[in-house]
Amino acid sequence: MELRFNREKNRQERLAFVRRHALWVREVPNEVWSREQADLIDAFFENAENFALSRSEYLRMHRARRRHPETVHG
Amino acid sequence: MRIASAPDGSIQIDGKVVTALDRFVASVTGIIEQYTRYVIISGYVAILFGRARGTEDIDLYIDYMDRDTFMSFSKDLLEQGFYFLNSDDTSEIYSMLCDRLAVRIAKAGRIIPNIEMKFKKDDFDRYAMSRAKRVQFDDIRFFISPIELQIPYKLYLGSDKDIEDAVYLWMLFRETLDGDLLRSFMERLQVRGEQYGIEV
Numbered sequence: 163m164e165l166r167f168n169r170e171k172n173r174q175e176r177l178a179f180v181r182r183h184a185l186w187v188r189e190v191p192n193e194v195w196s197r198e199q200a201d202l203i204d205a206f207f208e209n210a211e212n213f214a215l216s217r218s219e220y221l222r223m224h225r226a227r228r229r230h231p232e233t234v235h236g
Numbered sequence: 237m238r239i240a241s242a243p244d245g246s247i248q249i250d251g252k253v254v255t256a257l258d259r260f261v262a263s264v265t266g267i268i269e270q271y272t273r274y275v276i277i278s279g280y281v282a283i284l285f286g287r288a289r290g291t292e293d294i295d296l297y298i299d300y301m302d303r304d305t306f307m308s309f310s311k312d313l314l315e316q317g318f319y320f321l322n323s324d325d326t327s328e329i330y331s332m333l334c335d336r337l338a339v340r341i342a343k344a345g346r347i348i349p350n351i352e353m354k355f356k357k358d359d360f361d362r363y364a365m366s367r368a369k370r371v372q373f374d375d376i377r378f379f380i381s382p383i384e385l386q387i388p389y390k391l392y393l394g395s396d397k398d399i400e401d402a403v404y405l406w407m408l409f410r411e412t413l414d415g416d417l418l419r420s421f422m423e424r425l426q427v428r429g430e431q432y433g434i435e436v
Contacts, residue, residue: 173396176396176400177399177400177403177432180287180400180403180404180407181403181407181433183286183287183288183404184286184403184404184407184408185407187237187285187286187408188237188407188408190237191238191251192237192238192249192250192251192252193251193252193253195237195286196249196251196252196253196286197253198288199253199255199283199286199287199288200253200254200255202288202289202290203255203256203257203283203290204255204256204257206257206290207255207256207257207260207290207349208256210292210346210347210348210349211346213346213347213348215347216347217321217347220321220347220348221321221322221340
């Protein structure tokens with residue numbers, strides 16, 4: 163079985179999007195970028211009420227991440 | 237983005253729509269401020285300035301509190317509908333902080349989002365706290381780490397998400413940053429940004 167996912171290409175595409183998005187945020191009024199961002203973040207916030215892990219499972223997950231750090235920072 | 241800088245160095249983001257996440261963070265920092273100083277670091281700094289992503293935790297450092305002050309703070313926090321995820325025993329929470337561990341604060345009944353809170357511990361944390369920037373929008377006021385420290389710190393953490401945050405902050409603020417300060421933090425943290433277009 164062959165996985166045709168190019169991690170570096172994906173990373174560069176994501177960085178290109180971040181740069182484009184930053185340029186857009188610079189150009190438009192605060193009301194515009196922040197309305198779009200609020201829609202995304204508020205949806206995420208609402209959905210977090212249905213978070214599947216219990217308190218102890220969540221803390222266990224973070225302890226495991228610290229042992230194998232990708233990152234633990236928000 | 238229209239950002240107004242006041243003579244005292246504070247940053248005003250007029251017209252920003254307040255998110256539920258902003259309200260959550262403000263409700264906790266509002267309590268912390270009554271007891272000690274704090275500074276927000278890491279991902280939420282980029283999110284405050286428009287980065288299009290969610291986060292499950294918001295990182296902040298606080299100044300040291302003695303046990304009695306911490307117990308009063310905890311009581312206030314619990315009374316206002318928050319709790320510590322790590323333990324229901326506030327003495328244990330205080331011991332964790334004194335051991336330089338992070339503790340997590342969430343709204344009762346929720347796991348995420350949560351505030352990951354630590355005592356400040358090293359020169360970088362002390363710098364972030366002493367030179368914290370005040371950010372204001374709507375009726376909210378936060379203290380955040382200087383961007384010149386956040387970009388190198390994010391490069392230092394080094395995950396894809398962290399590097400994207402660093403690039404985002406650089407693209408947004410590159411003309412207004414103190415280049416010497418940014419360069420000095422990059423040298424001290426031994427990180428380079430050229431490969432990401434962060435050239436100082």
